[in-house]
Amino acid sequence: xxxxxxxxxxxxxxxxxxxxxxxxxxxxxxxxxxMVLIGGYLLTNLxxxxxxxxxxxxxxxxxxxxxxxxxxxxxxxxQTDLELTRTQxxxxxxxxxxxxxxxxxxxxxxxxxxxxxCRVVTEAVVTRLGFERSILCLVAADHPGxxxxxxxxxxxxxxxxxxxLSGLIEMVRxxxxxxxxSLFFVPEEGQAPASRVGPAAGVRCFAVVPIALNNQPSGxxxxxxxPPYPRLETGxxxxxxxxxxxxxxxxxxxxxxxxxxxxxxxxxxRVKERTAELARxxxxxxxxxxxxxxxxxxxxxxxxxxxxxxxxxxxxxRAGKLGAVTKDQGERLEKIGRHxxxxxxxxSDLLDIARIExxxxxxxxxxxxxxxxxxTVSDLLMPQLKEKNLTLKVEVPxxxxxxxxxxxxxxxxxxxxxxNAIRFTPADGVITVSAAPGxxxxxxxxxxxxxxxxxxxxxxxxxxxxxxxxxxxxERKGTGLGLTLVKRIVEAHGGKIWVNSVPGKxxxxxxxxxxxxxxxxxxxxx
Amino acid sequence: xxTWVGVGSSRQPDSFQAGCEAAVKALDSMGQPYPDLxxxxxxxxxxxxxxxxxxxxxxxxxxxxxxxxAGEVLAAGPRRRSVVVMAIRSDSLKVATGIGLRVSDDPRxxxxxxxxxVSKARLASPHAFLMFPDGLSANGAEVIRGAQxxxxxxxxxxGGSAADDFGFNxxxxxxxxxxxxxSVAGVLLAGPILVGIGARHGWKPLGKPRRVTKAAANIVRxxxxxxxANLYETYFGSPSSPLKLESLTDMSIVYPLGMPIPGEEEYxxxxxxxxxxxxxxxxxxxxxxxxxxxxxxxxxxxxxxxAQRAAEQAALELAPRTARFGLVFSSCSRARLFGRMLDQxxxxxxxxxxxxxxxxxxxxxxxxxxxxxxGFRGRxxxxxxxxxxxxxxxx
Numbered sequence: 012x013x014x015x016x017x018x019x020x021x022x023x024x025x026x027x028x029x030x031x032x033x034x035x036x037x038x039x040x041x042x043x044x045x046m047v048l049i050g051g052y053l054l055t056n057l058x059x060x061x062x063x064x065x066x067x068x069x070x071x072x073x074x075x076x077x078x079x080x081x082x083x084x085x086x087x088x089x090q091t092d093l094e095l096t097r098t099q100x101x102x103x104x105x106x107x108x109x110x111x112x113x114x115x116x117x118x119x120x121x122x123x124x125x126x127x128x129c130r131v132v133t134e135a136v137v138t139r140l141g142f143e144r145s146i147l148c149l150v151a152a153d154h155p156g157x158x159x160x161x162x163x164x165x166x167x168x169x170x171x172x173x174x175x176l177s178g179l180i181e182m183v184r185x186x187x188x189x190x191x192x193s194l195f196f197v198p199e200e201g202q203a204p205a206s207r208v209g210p211a212a213g214v215r216c217f218a219v220v221p222i223a224l225n226n227q228p229s230g231x232x233x234x235x236x237x238p239p240y241p242r243l244e245t246g247x248x249x250x251x252x253x254x255x256x257x258x259x260x261x262x263x264x265x266x267x268x269x270x271x272x273x274x275x276x277x278x279x280x281r282v283k284e285r286t287a288e289l290a291r292x293x294x295x296x297x298x299x300x301x302x303x304x305x306x307x308x309x310x311x312x313x314x315x316x317x318x319x320x321x322x323x324x325x326x327x328x329r330a331g332k333l334g335a336v337t338k339d340q341g342e343r344l345e346k347i348g349r350h351x352x353x354x355x356x357x358x359s360d361l362l363d364i365a366r367i368e369x370x371x372x373x374x375x376x377x378x379x380x381x382x383x384x385x386x387t388v389s390d391l392l393m394p395q396l397k398e399k400n401l402t403l404k405v406e407v408p409x410x411x412x413x414x415x416x417x418x419x420x421x422x423x424x425x426x427x428x429x430x431n432a433i434r435f436t437p438a439d440g441v442i443t444v445s446a447a448p449g450x451x452x453x454x455x456x457x458x459x460x461x462x463x464x465x466x467x468x469x470x471x472x473x474x475x476x477x478x479x480x481x482x483x484x485x486e487r488k489g490t491g492l493g494l495t496l497v498k499r500i501v502e503a504h505g506g507k508i509w510v511n512s513v514p515g516k517x518x519x520x521x522x523x524x525x526x527x528x529x530x531x532x533x534x535x536x537x
Numbered sequence: 538x539x540t541w542v543g544v545g546s547s548r549q550p551d552s553f554q555a556g557c558e559a560a561v562k563a564l565d566s567m568g569q570p571y572p573d574l575x576x577x578x579x580x581x582x583x584x585x586x587x588x589x590x591x592x593x594x595x596x597x598x599x600x601x602x603x604x605x606x607a608g609e610v611l612a613a614g615p616r617r618r619s620v621v622v623m624a625i626r627s628d629s630l631k632v633a634t635g636i637g638l639r640v641s642d643d644p645r646x647x648x649x650x651x652x653x654x655v656s657k658a659r660l661a662s663p664h665a666f667l668m669f670p671d672g673l674s675a676n677g678a679e680v681i682r683g684a685q686x687x688x689x690x691x692x693x694x695x696g697g698s699a700a701d702d703f704g705f706n707x708x709x710x711x712x713x714x715x716x717x718x719x720s721v722a723g724v725l726l727a728g729p730i731l732v733g734i735g736a737r738h739g740w741k742p743l744g745k746p747r748r749v750t751k752a753a754a755n756i757v758r759x760x761x762x763x764x765x766a767n768l769y770e771t772y773f774g775s776p777s778s779p780l781k782l783e784s785l786t787d788m789s790i791v792y793p794l795g796m797p798i799p800g801e802e803e804y805x806x807x808x809x810x811x812x813x814x815x816x817x818x819x820x821x822x823x824x825x826x827x828x829x830x831x832x833x834x835x836x837x838x839x840x841x842x843x844a845q846r847a848a849e850q851a852a853l854e855l856a857p858r859t860a861r862f863g864l865v866f867s868s869c870s871r872a873r874l875f876g877r878m879l880d881q882x883x884x885x886x887x888x889x890x891x892x893x894x895x896x897x898x899x900x901x902x903x904x905x906x907x908x909x910x911x912g913f914r915g916r917x918x919x920x921x922x923x924x925x926x927x928x929x930x931x932x
Contacts, residue, residue: 082744085772088834089773089792090772092836093792110877134618137617168552241787
């Protein structure tokens with residue numbers, strides 16, 4: 012079109028030029044004709060132009076329409092997307108809530124006081140469940156209008172200080188504390204808050220769920236939001252109710268735990284006191300025991316010297332060195348001699364026990380040949396054995412490991428045990444001394460076929476001055492120190508002694524000696 | 538030449554103890570006793586003065602800037618209601634700090650003030666200016682213009698606007714040991730270092746372009762000669778359930794408005810702060826009259842992809858060097874959009890900057906960053922819903 016137009020404009024300009032030059036009428040006529048022609052051409056063209064313009068306008072309108080349609084589609088897209096986003100958000104929120112709940116219930120297990128429990132829970136409601144504010148309050152059992160334990164989160168320190176908890180408790184008493192239902196309030200746009208709880212806690216929408224201790228509503232968990240925090244939904248109340256019931260159980264457990272811990276602590280304190288008392292008593296006893304040993308040893312020493320003189324002079328008189336002695340006098344003097352012997356034995360036993368107990372005397376630990384010791388002892392006791400026609404069997408293995416012990420004391424042990432055996436074994440009986448080597452200890456048994464010991468007497472056998480009540484003891488005097496001394500000596504070597512006995516059949520005294528006694532012999536065990 | 542960076546955080550209930558703990562942890566992980574710069578980002582749940590007293594009791598006279606937040610960022614992930622302290626000691630990085638007061642009266646002058654203070658130190662080879670203006674009382678775009686008046690139009694400015702845990706009540710700025718409000722705190726990074734900045738959001742335009750026909754600062758009264766709120770009603774409202782003003786703020790997190798910027802790939806986003814009864818809408822950033830705007834649509838997937846690209850961009854600008862530490866300024870709207878997936882945004886940043894690179898940052902009420910930061914020729918703008926990643930390489 013434009014090229015045509017240019018051509019027409021160019022032609023008309025040329026014509027105008029020609030008219031300007033020539034003034035002939037013919038040309039003017041021609042010019043007029045030409046102009047008419049051009050006018051006709053332009054008119055037809057203009058019409059086409061208008062039609063074309065209208066076509067463009069149509070296209071523009073269509074594009075606009077499509078644009079508007081697209082905008083409508085945008086609306087649909089946006090609304091669908093919005094719905095999706097909201098669904099996803101609420102789903103996310105639920106999953107997140109459950110996840111936090113799960114995490115929290117594990118953390119609650121580690122909390123040890125109800126105060127901490129309240130603090131942890133309110134903090135989590137704000138930091139992890141994403142609510143703006145939360146108050147957890149447990150009311151006092153004896154004073155239901157007063158808060159016992161309370162924790163807040165999401166408040167400015169100043170606001171938290173101003174919070175009137177007692178007022179809040181009164182506001183939520185019905186229906187949260189009594190009968191124990193949850194309270195849920197979300198005002199519509201522009202609606203005035205219907206409850207006083209919202210303004211009191213400084214939140215626009217809120218939920219209050221009861222916390223039950225021992226099936227009794229004893230507190231509440233208040234959670235609230237202000238814009239732009241999202242409005243609370245019924246799902247939130249469910250979540251908070253689950254949390255509240257968990258808090259209830261945890262608080263119950265903690266209270267039980269606290270009570271248990273208190274009584275445990277009390278008990279421990281008492282045990283401590285009692286132990287201290289016993290330790291003091293024990294100290295006192297040890298001191299007294301030592302005093303007794305010291306006393307016995309001092310007295311024994313003091314007794315021994317005059318006793319030696321008495322014995323010496325008595326035997327002098329009896330030997331007739333101070334003039335003739337009548338038969339009666341001789342008998343009495345012999346009695347004196349016997350009784351002094353008894354006394355001096357008693358004193359030396361007492362002295363030995365006292366020495367071992369006080370730990371004053373060390374033992375002379377040396378290599379000991381057990382067979383030789385047994386021989387010596389049987390030689391010493393031969394007269395008594397022969398007197399009652401008793402058989403002594405010594406069964407000591409020929410090859411024994413080296414035994415380290417105090418030989419003279421070991422001899423004493425065997426003498427005391429064998430003397431007892433001889434005393435309580437009727438004529439023609441058998442006494443056996445046997446040795447059984449073990450990995451750490453050597454066990455020596457002294458077995459007799461005597462009277463045996465009454466079971467009731469067994470536990471007392473090794474205590475000082477104990478004498479079993481039997482015909483033999485009634486007839487013969489004894490110190491009651493023989494077995495005590497044996498026990499002390501064996502224990503001083505780090506060994507043990509015990510007895511097995513069947514009344515009427517005989518007794519077996521067994522003791523062990525370690526091959527190597529402990530470096531510091533356990534002397535003077537109180 | 539060496540640079541030591543340490544980050545510490547605390548969730549202690551007591552403000553003083555929380556400050557102490559976070560600062561001690563930061564100095565401990567830095568391994569040096571005397572820091573050159575302390576950055577503090579903290580929840581408003583703390584008593585702010587007590588908190589700073591706790592931090593200063595540990596860091597003593599070290600230069601300190603920071604602000605209150607709507608959530609904090611650590612390399613380990615996002616935090617709520619905590620305090621994060623980053624301590625830096627460097628032979629190469631040099632810093633100058635400043636504060637501009639009364640941003641609500643004259644935001645541009647406050648921007649000039651803080652920029653003039655940091656320029657006074659006349660540090661050699663300045664690289665970037667980090668600033669933390671009040672996110673509620675300041676017109677962020679004007680503060681940036683003020684700083685640009687002093688530093689130059691193409692000088693990179695990055696940072697986040699102070700927030701207050703979605704309370705929209707009062708935010709705080711920290712400068713040395715003092716707590717300010719209605720102010721802007723800033724720090725200039727200079728020296729033989731490299732600073733990489735990446736800023737992206739991931740939202741895409743949707744629907745017909747509209748024109749802002751009546752607006753002043755961040756309040757839009759009319760769009761296409763109809764009330765501004767009407768635009769949202771067109772898209773969101775249905776005859777059965779008329780749009781509630783309260784939920785509009787919420788929706789604009791996912792559907793902000795976008796303004797195309799000539800020569801830039803992404804649109805500049807604007808969130809709705811609140812809607813007035815007369816139908817005018819208050820945005821979290823300036824909306825000039827005559828601007829063309831479009832409704833934008835985002836999704837978690839796109840936002841996450843954008844986070845990745847922002848961090849990659851920041852890292853790329855340092856190449857072949859790597860980041861010594863990173864700063865993250867992410868919109869509080871993003872925090873709410875991501876919800877439970879929020880840690881994935883930080884994971885994406887960690888991946889781009891290096892798994893062991895120390896990170897600190899916060900969720901804010903607006904971001905500052907150059908839009909196309911390549912070669913530092915881009916001009917810095919005030920953003921919404923955007924993630925700004927600052928990566929610093931210092932020997």
